[in-house]
């Protein structure tokens with residue numbers, strides 16, 4: 359399997375947008391965190407997070423479809439390809455999230471987007487001082503980060519062994535632990 363470095367190189371090759379690269383890193387650290395607390399393969403889950411939107415910038419009309427061809431050409435294992443495709447279930451492909459890794463990715467993708475937007479609006483521009491309560495307020499405000507579909511998150515949570523609060527808390531914690539890599543340190547040292 360290609361290395362972490364290969365995966366990042368591939369992401370940058372297909373993604374010029376700084377925001378989308380950053381989103382890849384954020385989903386990567388969240389997936390790594392969930393792997394760790396579930397005693398799963400941290401590298402594998404991280405790679406899935408990092409590359410999940412690999413085909414989005416260049417092939418928006420074939421999002422979650424084109425990615426298979428790209429990853430197969432780069433010798434990625436089926437488990438990773440399938441997991442990445444399944445995060446578009448019901449939107450752009452019909453691969454249903456089945457494994458724990460797939461269900462977590464499906465759930466935290468949009469949530470990570472909302473947290474990112476919430477952080478950037480804070481005076482600190484940081485995740486380090488973000489509290490669950492404040493995230494929930496933003497989450498409930500449907501006009502806030504309107505592009506992040508709450509129904510996907512809620513559908514995802516239904517298939518997990520975590521409550522909505524737990525998923526949000528753990529996702530915040532994951533981003534706090536790796537704030538620098540996630541680009542969410544803001545002006546807090």
Ligand SMILES: [Fe+2]
Nearest residue numbers: 381410411467
């Ligand atoms: Fe995403």
